[in-house]
Amino acid sequence: MPSRSVSEGGERRVPLHVGRRVRALRQRAGLSQSALAARLGVSPSYLNLIEYDRRPVTAALLLALARELDVDLRALAADAEVALASDLADAFADPLFEDHPITARELGAFADASPEVARAVLLLHHAYADARAALEAMGTRVVEAQEAAGTAALAEGASSGAGARLSSEQVSDFIQRHGGYFPELEVEAERLWVTARLEAEDLFVGLTRHLERAHRVTVRVLTLSEMGGAVRRYDPARRELQLSEVLRRGSRNFQVAVQLGLLQCAALLDDLTQDPDLTSDESRSLGRVALAGYFAGAVLMPYEAFRRAAEAERYDIELLGHRFRVGWEQTCHRLTALRRPGAEGVPFYMVRVDLAGNISKKFSAAGVRFPRFSGLCPLWNVHGAFLQPGRVRVQLSRMSGGGRTVLAIARTVQRHAGGYQTPDVLYTVGVGCDSADAHRVVYGDGLDLSPSGPAVPIGITCRLCDRTDCRARAFPAVQQPLRVDENVRGVSFFAPVER
Numbered sequence: 001m002p003s004r005s006v007s008e009g010g011e012r013r014v015p016l017h018v019g020r021r022v023r024a025l026r027q028r029a030g031l032s033q034s035a036l037a038a039r040l041g042v043s044p045s046y047l048n049l050i051e052y053d054r055r056p057v058t059a060a061l062l063l064a065l066a067r068e069l070d071v072d073l074r075a076l077a078a079d080a081e082v083a084l085a086s087d088l089a090d091a092f093a094d095p096l097f098e099d100h101p102i103t104a105r106e107l108g109a110f111a112d113a114s115p116e117v118a119r120a121v122l123l124l125h126h127a128y129a130d131a132r133a134a135l136e137a138m139g140t141r142v143v144e145a146q147e148a149a150g151t152a153a154l155a156e157g158a159s160s161g162a163g164a165r166l167s168s169e170q171v172s173d174f175i176q177r178h179g180g181y182f183p184e185l186e187v188e189a190e191r192l193w194v195t196a197r198l199e200a201e202d203l204f205v206g207l208t209r210h211l212e213r214a215h216r217v218t219v220r221v222l223t224l225s226e227m228g229g230a231v232r233r234y235d236p237a238r239r240e241l242q243l244s245e246v247l248r249r250g251s252r253n254f255q256v257a258v259q260l261g262l263l264q265c266a267a268l269l270d271d272l273t274q275d276p277d278l279t280s281d282e283s284r285s286l287g288r289v290a291l292a293g294y295f296a297g298a299v300l301m302p303y304e305a306f307r308r309a310a311e312a313e314r315y316d317i318e319l320l321g322h323r324f325r326v327g328w329e330q331t332c333h334r335l336t337a338l339r340r341p342g343a344e345g346v347p348f349y350m351v352r353v354d355l356a357g358n359i360s361k362k363f364s365a366a367g368v369r370f371p372r373f374s375g376l377c378p379l380w381n382v383h384g385a386f387l388q389p390g391r392v393r394v395q396l397s398r399m400s401g402g403g404r405t406v407l408a409i410a411r412t413v414q415r416h417a418g419g420y421q422t423p424d425v426l427y428t429v430g431v432g433c434d435s436a437d438a439h440r441v442v443y444g445d446g447l448d449l450s451p452s453g454p455a456v457p458i459g460i461t462c463r464l465c466d467r468t469d470c471r472a473r474a475f476p477a478v479q480q481p482l483r484v485d486e487n488v489r490g491v492s493f494f495a496p497v498e499r
Contacts, residue, residue: 018062019053020277024178025069026051029341039068052276070341084118085111090372091125093463126169167283169372171290172362174277180363181339182272182294188265189298203300203325204249207256215263217241219256224418234259246418250300250325257296262288265295294337300326301334307345310335314442315346317409317431318392329413329429336363336431346440348431349406352413353382355426368399368406368432371461378472379458382430385410389426394443396435398455400465405435405455409443 026036037047040061049055057065088107111118192198196210208219217234219241227233231244232255241259243252262269273287301324313319321331329352338345349368352361353376362370370376376383381395389412398405410430438444448454459465462475 018057018065019051020177022065022069023051028179028181028183028339029069030183036068040064084115084122086369087122087372088118089464090461091122093371093461094125094129096128167280167286170278170280170283171287174275174283174287175290176364177277179339180336180365182291182337183340184268184272185261185265185291185295186298186303186340188261188268189295190302192260192264192299193302198299203253204256207253207260207299211241211256211260211263215239215260217259217263219243221245221252229418231255232259234262246416250327250330253300253325254293254296254330257299258289258292260299261292261295265292293333297326297330297334297337300324300330303338303340304343306334307338307340307343310338310345311440314440316442317411327413328411329427332429332431336365346433346437348433350429350431351376351382352427352429354428355386357383360427361429365433368404369460371464375461377459377461377465378474379456379470380410380430381408381456382410382428385412385428385430386426388412389414392443394447396438396447396449396453396455397432397458400457400459400467405451405453406432407435407438407441407444407447408432409441 026033031039033047033051034044037044040047041064042061046055050057050061085108088111092102092107192210196206196214198206198210211217211219217239221243223245227242227244230242231247231251233242234240235242241256243255247255269288269291272291273284275287278284278287301320306320306324309320309323313323315335317328317331317335321328324331326334332348332350335345335348336350339347347365349365350361350363351359351370353359357375357378359370359376364370380397381393384395385391385393392409392411395408395410396405397408408430409432410428413427413429415425415427433441435444435449438447438449457467457470459467459470462470462473463477465473465477467473468477
């Protein structure tokens with residue numbers, strides 16, 4: 001039933017732009033702009049302006065949006081404010097501002113009073129961070145070129161990488177604002193199972209058969225040397241998909257499904273990546289690849305079958321991987337996507353780090369946020385998992401700045417690149433959920449989940465953590481001025497001490 005009309009003017013505006021969140025929630029609910037506008041009693045053009053943050057919302061419209069999208073009002077307003085303040089805190093944790101300590105209260109007030117100025121400040125810091133990273137990379141390449149006494153590497157270094165990190169961050173933000181769930185791709189994956197008559201026991205044969213019948217594309221498995229280091233290569237002229245011999249069965253299925261997504265869902269991928277968050281051709285191309293990977297995961301792990309199995313097996317990641325013939329990382333990815341309205345799974349965050357501590361994948365849920373410009377707290381169990389490769393590590397972690405406790409699960413993932421002379425690459429992929437959901441997860445068994453139970457105190461990153469007595473602290477906290485007493489040593493060099 002259509003709601004009562006909400007005026008497009010004449011009311012006091014809420015000083016908040018929530019367009020991206022409204023768009024993601026509308027798409028998750030499967031509503032067109034026209035359908036939602038009709039329910040709200042506003043014009044589609046006005047709703048379009050709201051979704052692209054060209055109009056703020058009225059208080060009445062904000063309430064109506066929360067009602068029609070069936071979400072808590074905080075999901076529209078508070079999350080956006082908290083995210084903005086958190087991103088500001090992350091930016092101001094940069095050593096660049098070490099002589100200008102700013103409190104969390106001041107940042108929150110700034111984000112609330114001037115959100116557009118705050119976003120502009122973030123944009124400037126993003127540009128600064130990207131320029132600094134590009135300069136460092138260029139400097140490294142210059143040294144390498146000088147040592148090699150050649151000029152080719154120098155020329156390559158001058159043209160590389162200034163936008164690479166920015167593009168990946170844009171795609172990460174894009175996925176995050178959609179809540180990690182894309183209903184249109186879920187529908188296409190379910191349709192593929194019907195039209196291609198897929199069978200779980202022989203998925204590779206079914207996928208390759210459909211690729212040939214529907215798209216006239218043949219599949220060939222080539223040797224490592226023939227592939228030149230690639231694991232998947234599509235030749236449009238020859239209508240041929242080439243796969244590396246190093247891919248195992250589940251990975252072959254995944255790569256065929258990715259190619260099907262790129263071909264079969266091309267128009268949909270174009271539509272989804274025409275998003276204001278993706279501002280360059282590089283970020284849109286990267287977004288297409290990420291969404292094709294999402295489609296492949298939905299094909300290999302159909303939503304309802306996977307969700308029922310996850311609930312029945314209490315989110316046992318290894319068991320789910322065996323059942324659906326996918327790896328640990330693919331299973332973790334899929335767990336973060338169980339956000340279908342009325343059929344949600346446990347909200348999981350996900351993060352992937354390498355031995356150097358670089359975060360190469362991240363998705364925030366369960367109230368957990370990840371640093372954008374610095375390293376992750378060393379007490380996270382994703383780091384400790386490197387000490388026991390291949391074993392699942394479970395940890396109850398209590399976050400700083402509020403005391404939220406999360407159940408953290410992590411395991412290393414080894415990338416097999418080929419033969420004896422090609423070194424493998426080791427990552428840790430971790431997922432976690434709020435301790436309130438831990439009883440639904442097999443990894444929570446035997447743990448004291450009470451609010452006063454033991455938990456490892458962790459932060460997001462040293463500069464933002466308010467625990468000054470941490471033995472693992474590598475940098476001073478932005479909230480505390482650094483005072484050095486050469487005659488007294490605390491639990492760490494940056495811990496304040498009493499004389």
